[in-house]
Amino acid sequence: MKKVFNIGGVSFNSVIHLDEFPNPIPTTIHHCKFKETVGNTGAGKAVTLAKLGFDVTFHSLIGDDIYAEKIKLYLDQPNLKFIHDIDLNGTERHLNLMNKKGERISIFMNPMTDEPNIEYNKFDEVIKKSDFVVVNVSNYCRNVLPVCKSHHITIWTDLHDYDGHSEYHQDFIAASDYIFLSSDNLKDYKIFMKKMIDRGKKLVVCTHGRKGATLLSQNGWIEVSAIKNYKVKDTNGAGDAFFSGFLYGFAKGCSLEKCMQYGTISGGLCIQSDFIASESLSSEILEQEYLKFYTK
Incomplete structure (x- = not known):
């Protein structure tokens, strides 16, 4: 089993499904599909990678509250070790509004602490023993980037809906060797991808939802x-899930197309x-579908 260290991003979310997003006027919506569930980018990768047979160690911040207990229960899965630090602000929570096109408006009701009091060198051993290190763009994770670099570790990251300019993302872009993102807010994504390869990145993958995905190496x-x-x-x-499926093939030595x-x-x-x-x-399911x- 290939070992993955994956850091950053777990929350307990309220998700509301609507046919269309409401207009920006006072209104009452009487009926909707609603659920509460674990979410966020680190958790999504951790669970999917574990299901695909990786030996995953996942770190994130959670509060000392009922939502943290729900998260720990959900993450108690085969191949997945969840390690955490306590966020004094409580567990991160999002409200996600979804429309029938699959588009999302995400409201961070209780974001995680940007700069928690963590001793980042405690990750030394798990980083050095991992075949892949995935650093998500939670603010606290930028402090693990120098630790990775001190051990000459190759870094994978996911910029999500990066707009091509955000200062928040720059540390992650600079440190990472493998970059994933979506084209939601980056219509000139090919220009950005070409720039990344010119800067020496190993590869860049941009997903487009229903329109597929693009890779440049x-x-x-x-x-x-x-x-x-x-x-x-x-x-x-x-x-x-796309990221995790790609990494599954990459770990097996498959072609980039596969x-x-x-x-x-x-x-x-x-x-x-x-x-x-x-x-x-x-x-097994992934191979059957392939x-x-x-x-x-």
């Missing part, structure tokens, strides 16, 4: 289409689930 461009057979139930976690195809399948399975990771996901869609 030193060997050129790869485009993959989304799989239309997967019907949208909830898009939360889809980007993290890694992108694994990512596409993993993301597709995720959007059919009510949770941040498909309940039925496994490496045979179904990519072999003749």
